[in-house]
Amino acid sequence: MKQEIPLLVKGGRIIDPAQDSDFLGNVLIENGVVSWMMREGEKLPALPENYHILDAKGLIVCPGFIDLHCHLREPGFEAKETIETGTTAAAVGGFTTVCAMPNTQPVLDNASLIDFVYQRSSQEGVVRVLPIGAITEGSNGKNLAEMYEMASAGAIGFSDDGKPVSDPNIMRQALTYSKGVGLPIIEHAEDIGLSSGGAMHDGWVSARLGLVGIPSAAEESAILRDISLVRETGGRLHVAHVSTAGSLEAIKRAKDDGLSVTAEVTPHHLALTHEWILGRREFGSNGHVYDTLAKVNPPLRTSNDCEALITALEQGVIDLIATDHAPHTPEDKLVEFGDAAVGFTGLETAAGLLLTLVQQKRLDLLTVIRSLTEKPASLLATKVSGLGSLAVGSVGDITLLNLSSNWVVDSSNFQSKGKNTPLDGATLTGQVVATVYGGRVVHDSENRFAVERKGALDG
Amino acid sequence: MTRQNQGLSESVSSQLDTWNRSNVLDLDDFSRSEVETVFEVTDTMQEVLSERTPRIPDLQSQTVVNLFYEPSTRTRTSFERAAKIMSADTINVSGSGSSVEKGESLIDTVRTLESMGTRVIVMRHRQAGAPYLASRHVQTSIINGGDGAHAHPTQALIDLYTIRNKLGAIEGLKVVIVGDILHSRVARSNIWGLVCMGAKVTLCAPLTLLHNDFLLAYKEVEGHLNVEPELDLALEDADVIMTLRLQEERQKQGLLPSIREYIKYYQINSERLRKAKPHALLLHPGPVMEGIEISTDVSRSTNSVIDEQVENGVAIRMALLHLVAGD
Numbered sequence: 001m002k003q004e005i006p007l008l009v010k011g012g013r014i015i016d017p018a019q020d021s022d023f024l025g026n027v028l029i030e031n032g033v034v035s036w037m038m039r040e041g042e043k044l045p046a047l048p049e050n051y052h053i054l055d056a057k058g059l060i061v062c063p064g065f066i067d068l069h070c071h072l073r074e075p076g077f078e079a080k081e082t083i084e085t086g087t088t089a090a091a092v093g094g095f096t097t098v099c100a101m102p103n104t105q106p107v108l109d110n111a112s113l114i115d116f117v118y119q120r121s122s123q124e125g126v127v128r129v130l131p132i133g134a135i136t137e138g139s140n141g142k143n144l145a146e147m148y149e150m151a152s153a154g155a156i157g158f159s160d161d162g163k164p165v166s167d168p169n170i171m172r173q174a175l176t177y178s179k180g181v182g183l184p185i186i187e188h189a190e191d192i193g194l195s196s197g198g199a200m201h202d203g204w205v206s207a208r209l210g211l212v213g214i215p216s217a218a219e220e221s222a223i224l225r226d227i228s229l230v231r232e233t234g235g236r237l238h239v240a241h242v243s244t245a246g247s248l249e250a251i252k253r254a255k256d257d258g259l260s261v262t263a264e265v266t267p268h269h270l271a272l273t274h275e276w277i278l279g280r281r282e283f284g285s286n287g288h289v290y291d292t293l294a295k296v297n298p299p300l301r302t303s304n305d306c307e308a309l310i311t312a313l314e315q316g317v318i319d320l321i322a323t324d325h326a327p328h329t330p331e332d333k334l335v336e337f338g339d340a341a342v343g344f345t346g347l348e349t350a351a352g353l354l355l356t357l358v359q360q361k362r363l364d365l366l367t368v369i370r371s372l373t374e375k376p377a378s379l380l381a382t383k384v385s386g387l388g389s390l391a392v393g394s395v396g397d398i399t400l401l402n403l404s405s406n407w408v409v410d411s412s413n414f415q416s417k418g419k420n421t422p423l424d425g426a427t428l429t430g431q432v433v434a435t436v437y438g439g440r441v442v443h444d445s446e447n448r449f450a451v452e453r454k455g456a457l458d459g
Numbered sequence: 460m461t462r463q464n465q466g467l468s469e470s471v472s473s474q475l476d477t478w479n480r481s482n483v484l485d486l487d488d489f490s491r492s493e494v495e496t497v498f499e500v501t502d503t504m505q506e507v508l509s510e511r512t513p514r515i516p517d518l519q520s521q522t523v524v525n526l527f528y529e530p531s532t533r534t535r536t537s538f539e540r541a542a543k544i545m546s547a548d549t550i551n552v553s554g555s556g557s558s559v560e561k562g563e564s565l566i567d568t569v570r571t572l573e574s575m576g577t578r579v580i581v582m583r584h585r586q587a588g589a590p591y592l593a594s595r596h597v598q599t600s601i602i603n604g605g606d607g608a609h610a611h612p613t614q615a616l617i618d619l620y621t622i623r624n625k626l627g628a629i630e631g632l633k634v635v636i637v638g639d640i641l642h643s644r645v646a647r648s649n650i651w652g653l654v655c656m657g658a659k660v661t662l663c664a665p666l667t668l669l670h671n672d673f674l675l676a677y678k679e680v681e682g683h684l685n686v687e688p689e690l691d692l693a694l695e696d697a698d699v700i701m702t703l704r705l706q707e708e709r710q711k712q713g714l715l716p717s718i719r720e721y722i723k724y725y726q727i728n729s730e731r732l733r734k735a736k737p738h739a740l741l742l743h744p745g746p747v748m749e750g751i752e753i754s755t756d757v758s759r760s761t762n763s764v765i766d767e768q769v770e771n772g773v774a775i776r777m778a779l780l781h782l783v784a785g786d
Binding site: 204208211213289334335337 | 671
């Protein structure tokens with residue numbers, strides 16, 4: 001099969017933050033791993049007799065993206081997404097590894113369900129799926145789930161994402177227990193006492209629209225609580241989808257104090273604000289007042305929050321970018337604002353939105369690539385090695401980017417079943433052109449793949 | 460054709476230039492001339508209502524549906540009466556006893572009503588924004604009869620009309636809105652309407668009943684809106700005092716220590732009324748909880764125009780039905 005034949009990714013600008021590389025060159029993948037990476041002009045090792053070419057001229061070549069936080073909805077919510085459609089969307093979005101949140105039905109709270117996800121993804125998956133197990137049984141917030149067994153089945157961390165672990169004592173035990181297991185607790189930080197009934201960010205837009213707000217303090221106080229618990233237990237905490245400026249100080253201090261705390265931010269929390277619920281738009285997308293497509297949790301916050309999050313990402317206070325890809329059916333969104341499901345489909349717009357921020361000079365390209373490759377890979381390193389880099393021997397996952405092409409988001413073309421994005425109609429700058437997973441081309445929007453060539457590399 | 464109908468037609472022709480709305484969702488985008496158009500048509504409707512058996516053929520063989528997802532007596536009956544006087548067929552659909560209870564979506568419901576030939580849907584919903592959702596999915600005119608804590612444009616127009624009738628004009632007046640502003644759709648729509656008509660608005664409430672960012676929320680009307688949590692200061696030189704309904708559950712929600720303390724600091728009583736201008740108008744959108752928001756003597760004083768508000772309700776709603784759907 002194709003996989004047997006080596007793949008030469010030719011003539012692109014290779015950016016691999018893990019190796020501090022940024023140069024024009026070529027990468028060869030053999031047997032699913034990187035066998036060499038050379039600068040343009042360097043004398044090449046002998047090429048195999050047969051190989052395929054992926055022409056990367058004019059493109060960025062970087063390690064395949066890793067999404068530490070997405071919702072593939074299977075089992076249980078196959079109308080929203082399946083492992084097949086979700087991983088197809090991932091490939092289009094440049095993601096070669098996606099970590100699946102356990103808020104499915106049933107909740108992924110035991111080893112056999114972790115096995116199920118691996119089994120389904122080996123049959124249907126287009127890219128690598130790494131399941132996250134639940135912290136508590138059925139994510140009920142009461143009884144710890146069987147973490148050792150889930151870990152041995154391949155879970156890469158634990159989360160009750162979608163809701164927080166409200167009981168501080170359960171959170172304390174979860175951090176303590178998982179420390180023994182050697183995997184992080186990925187916490188959806190939200191104080192339900194402050195957020196309950198809320199439908200959007202608590203601010204001037206919610207005041208104007210008469211909607212109940214979710215105050216920033218709902219997230220900040222939960223993060224403070226969790227960090228206190230890490231300080232006491234020595235546990236390993238990863239804070240999911242940070243959305244407020246006020247959360248950053250606590251995270252920074254935890255890191256400065258040497259606590260085992262990491263954090264992620266979504267592309268939408270970096271780029272979009274609560275004004276989107278008034279129908280205001282950047283990038284030319286279509287919006288209207290009370291737009292349920294702009295409803296997400298944590299909610300879109302203010303432009304000050306966006307700026308603070310960008311700075312925090314560039315300074316390493318926030319470690320990485322994750323999509324929180326949350327596909328829903330149209331019916332989930334075509335209802336009254338308060339009843340609408342929260343979340344955006346994000347795998348297919350993440351790179352475009354982030355690269356648009358790069359184009360606008362609001363965000364640094366290297367930070368974006370590092371946050372999608374090296375950083376999430378280091379979080380997964382204890383469980384899966386060889387991800388997030390193009391170093392020799394690494395997994396042959398590669399994403400090709402065009403930084404300057406303009407494209408219009410059209411959700412009807414998404415591979416994801418979820419068409420729920422406020423970015424529909426937006427013109428973004430920069431996109432994923434091709435994706436290589438384990439040496440196989442799984443996405444190629446510009447027909448840059450050429451079959452079998454023989455002989456030496458020219459040009 | 461009756462005298463009133465001729466009057467109506469004449470007023471209509473002069474208003475075509477200033478009215479091209481098929482929906483009334485809020486007053487946030489109303490111009491002063493649009494509000495004045497509503498006033499003029501309402502004046503005509505008042506004449507109709509003064510007839511012994513008021514009836515005009517304006518909405519003959521048209522269907523007006525009152526789609527009420529939240530209980531309401533005054534808004535619903537006032538719209539129903541307005542539509543009936545205008546010869547419309549009226550249908551009341553409530554949140555209970557219909558497919559709404561079986562989980563039918565709002566969009567399905569309004570589409571069904573549209574395909575039945577409904578000309579106007581008057582909609583009351585406990586969720587902010589619901590009429591906006593409806594209006595995006597049907598051609599049928601939507602009149603917002605109150606959506607959550609967001610807007611109640613017909614009530615605000617009633618209030619504006621009542622003030623204009625009593626004081627001659629709204630321009631330059633000082634209007635104080637007192638009470639549970641946070642949860643009030645009446646207050647939100649009135650802020651737009653009052654400022655649009657040239658009034659200065661002061662918001663007065665315990666701060667738990669007034670969002671921190673309220674002034675930011677209305678930054679377009681900056682300079683015409685301010686907050687004064689101390690009632691005695693807020694009332695100084697007020698021309699109009701607009702009180703709001705206080706629901707007892709606010710205490711359970713932890714927003715107020717006690718109704719007793721609310722009464723002590725925020726009730727409009729005769730002593731407080733004296734801080735305002737002598738003939739200041741006292742409004743309340745109803746239902747009034749006498750002895751809580753307003754003392755009984757004050758609610759029955761000559762300052763009170765609460766009865767006029769109710770009386771003007773039918774004419775305002777006739778005017779709006781006429782403007783969105785009349786021939």
